[in-house]
Each structure stands twice: as C-alpha cells, then as structure tokens.
Amino acid sequence: MVALTFDTGHVHPGYGWMGPLKAALEASVRALAVELGSAGVRVNAISAGPLVTPAASAIPGMETLAAHWEAAAPLGWDRHDAAPVARTAVALLSDWLPATTGQVIHADGGATLPLTVG
Numbered sequence: 001m002v003a004l005t006f007d008t009g010h011v012h013p014g015y016g017w018m019g020p021l022k023a024a025l026e027a028s029v030r031a032l033a034v035e036l037g038s039a040g041v042r043v044n045a046i047s048a049g050p051l052v053t054p055a056a057s058a059i060p061g062m063e064t065l066a067a068h069w070e071a072a073a074p075l076g077w078d079r080h081d082a083a084p085v086a087r088t089a090v091a092l093l094s095d096w097l098p099a100t101t102g103q104v105i106h107a108d109g110g111a112t113l114p115l116t117v118g
Contacts, residue, residue, distance in 0.1 A: 073109030
C-alpha cells in the first residue's frame with residue numbers, strides 16, 4: 001500500500017486542517033505496517049512536494065507555497081511534473097524495497113530538509 005501525504009513537519013498557511021489529518025494518515029501508515037506485516041503487506045507513504053492538481057487548486061496560497069518550494073529544494077522542484085513522485089510510488093510498490101514498511105518517503109526535492117546558513 002502507498003498513501004500520499006504532505007510535509008507534516010511544518011505548518012503551511014492555507015493548508016488548515018489538512019496538516020493534522022495528514023499527520024494522522026502517517027500514524028495510520030505505521031500502525032497498518034505493524035498489523036499487516038505478518039501477511040506480507042508493506043505500507044508506506046510518500047510525502048510529495050506541491051504539485052499542480054485539481055485538489056491543490058483549492059488550497060489558498062498554493063502558488064506562493066509552490067514558488068517557495070521550488071526555490072528551497074536543493075534538487076529542484078517542478079510543480080508541473082508529477083513523474084518523480086510517480087517513480088517513487090512505483091519503487092515502493094515494486095520488489096526493489098522488500099524490507100521497507102511503515103515509512104514516509106520524501107519525494108520533494110529536499111525542500112523539507114532542515115538547512116542551516118553557513
């Protein structure tokens with residue numbers, strides 16, 4: 001199983017109640033990983049950077065958030081390109097990560113890394 005989440009380590013203006021709900025989703029991923037592991041089911045989540053989607057268009061300030069994300073991501077970020085997130089999902093669903101479960105994998109260009117200024 002693979003769920004989609006969004007940076008729960010920070011508060012994002014306009015995201016409102018979705019932040020706590022995504023944190024609950026991540027806790028559910030961990031709990032399900034424990035419950036379903038004995039049946040051979042892996043459960044993970046992908047924390048993606050902001051992407052242009054119909055759902056994202058309902059978030060106030062999404063353009064500002066996406067612009068900040070693109071500037072902050074060490075690997076870069078393109079809000080119009082879902083391929084990096086899709087490839088992460090394919091990797092998680094494949095046999096290439098057989099011992100990975102209960103994890104939140106970030107596919108966000110590194111924008112959520114705690115960077116320090118030298």
